[in-house]
Amino acid sequence: MMKRKISGALKKWRQEEQGRTALLIDGARRVGKSYIVEEFAKEEYKSYIVIDFNRVNKEVKELFINYLNDLDTLFLYLSNYYNVKLYERETLIILDEVQLFPKARAAIKYLVGDGRYDYIETGSLMSIKTNVQDIVIPSEERHLNMYPMDFEEFLWALENETLMDYIRKCFSEKKPMGQVLHRKAMDYFRQYLIVGGMPQAVEEYIRTRDFDRVDRIKRDILTLYRADIIKHAKGYEMKTEQIFDDIPAQLQKHDRKFKVSSLKKEARLRDYEDALFWLDDAMIVNICYKSSAPTIGLRLNMDRITLKCYMADTGLLISHAFDENGIVSEELYKKILFDKLEVNLGMIVENIVAQMLVAGGHKLYFYYNSSREDTSSRMEIDFLIAKNKISNRHNISPIEVKSSKNYSLKSLQKFKAKFAAQLHTRYILHPSDLKIEEDIIYLPLYMTSLL
CATH class of the missing domain: 3.40.50.300 (P-loop containing nucleotide triphosphate hydrolases)
Structure with a gap:
């Protein structure tokens, strides 16, 4: 069991x-x-x-x-x-x-x-x-x-009952894991990225350790979702299927924002609202809304027109995205496993962070300002979360997700300059070990669920 x-x-x-x-x-x-x-x-x-x-x-x-x-x-x-x-x-x-x-x-x-x-x-x-x-x-x-199985449940399934306890200890003490255990945790985390959290896929992986067989299971689930759309999204099944099929392409874009104009010329989001709501209610996707200001009521500042649409399970996203031959090649999985995938890794990593935040009870919000006049205001923050105990100031933590070891902190610095009074802790989620520099906490990706 x-x-x-x-x-x-x-x-x-x-x-x-x-x-x-x-x-x-x-x-x-x-x-x-x-x-x-x-x-x-x-x-x-x-x-x-x-x-x-x-x-x-x-x-x-x-x-x-x-x-x-x-x-x-x-x-x-x-x-x-x-x-x-x-x-x-x-x-x-x-x-x-x-x-x-x-x-x-x-x-x-x-x-x-x-x-x-x-x-x-x-x-x-x-x-x-x-x-x-x-x-x-x-x-x-x-x-x-x-929700799909989280990282700790995945570890339990692989009969590792101790690693998450140590991860939790290092997170609470804000200490690095150390080279050996960090590498071990990232090895497990990459397996979790590939397999995802759907119990059937995890079960198949435990039984066979065969990524091709796991991929077939995930494809069966995607086929089931398509059948559900046709059967139950009455009146807007074609629009729902369009959105579902376009999720990987939208996430591959640099800013990951969902643009309905790529589905149909001059389309408006309101034309697709029912379809998006259906996918969200079916818990097939996780929708992340733009918040126009990082204040306590992220929901009050929510912009319903600007959003990102993530897959609820990242294992399913990989099978959905790399669909050229009807099956994801073992070669692709090896590249992810050995950290050799250069393209598309950003969307996969951002998707798993969204998945882990939702499983941890967070609603998803991001910040975006594309001002052409004021470059100091032009920035994008991947996720915003509120702290547990709300006070008069310093309630919102900005989170930037990095899939590689080379990255810039420009948006995070601009964000601090503009919203210092509202900010709690600034986080970078990255593939390296925990460290604290200035007032930024750099967390390994597998600690996302502890935020």
């Missing part, structure tokens, strides 16, 4: 809520939701039922319509249909892919109110209109997002 951090959140929910809320786990397809919930059910409950709305027949669906006023009969039917004995406060009922049958989601209000059993819903596309129309979204739902 692959160890996932979300298991701890599931246990905490059970202990604290005692059936007062249902848990809704939202995540991209193939991110491991169903697997982790069923493993949790086996460990923590006397019995459980999985109602998979992708497969379930009409009769079971109708139970949630016909018997909400007679829950005794509903539970009797479910117990007999699934041949599972139900125990009060000791049974978990899992509503899998619940977005495919919104009426079951609406029924949560009554099921939780009854109080006999626990309920976990899993799914994706939870906010799309077709999945919420004609239902009242239950206030008894507690939401939890599930």
Whole structure:
């Protein structure tokens, strides 16, 4: 069994809520939701039922319509249909892919109110209109997002239980890892870059250590995403597919900003808003918005027109981007593994940083000013994050991502000159070891998740 951090959140929910809320786990397809919930059910409950709305027949669906006023009969039917004995406060009922049958989601209000059993819903596309129309979204739902495996979970899967503890220690003490352990951590990190965090891909890598086979798994997931777009992005499936297919090309540009004019001449972002929202809600992408000022309310200064669109999983991005022959060559993977890839590495590294920040609970924002008149104002900062405890000043940390050892600090210096009162800590994320120079903290890329 692959160890996932979300298991701890599931246990905490059970202990604290005692059936007062249902848990809704939202995540991209193939991110491991169903697997982790069923493993949790086996460990923590006397019995459980999985109602998979992708497969379930009409009769079971109708139970949630016909018997909400007679829950005794509903539970009797479910117990007999699934041949599972139900125990009060000791049974978990899992509503899998619940977005495919919104009426079951609406029924949560009554099921939780009854109080006999626990309920976990899993799914994706939870906010799309077709999945919420004609239902009242239950206030008894507690939401939890599930992301691809993070770097620490990847290390656990590779049976390394100790390296991340040392990385954490060095981060908290602001000390370098030292040449040997830094090199070891970067070797693991490059493997994580290539494989990504989709559990099936990680499992295949552990089993075979064969990048070609891992690539086939990732391609299957990309094919599944395309099929989902055609099936579920009703009315704007072509635009959604256009954006999806264009993500690597947009990220390869120097500034990485998403320009819809490259999809269609004179296109406006508002023409593609529904398509972007669909991909974001499906958790296939991570959207990073421009913030016009680095103040406490990054969201208040958000510019919805200027954005970057990252893939939610960097392993998938690599398979998506290098698609010339339908399979990424082993040669490309070797170049990434041995740090010999010159082109495109910037987009891959920036994508993994975005992925790690999102998994760490951050909303994504960047700063950009293209002023032609004032060169001191012309700059771009890859990411902005707010510190945990907000004070009157010095709340925002600018982050610059560097994929190689040669880089300039011009934007970071201009940023400090212009916004000194708002700045907390300036960070450079780079492939080298931790160091502090002046007031800039240089962190190895694998420490991103600790910010």
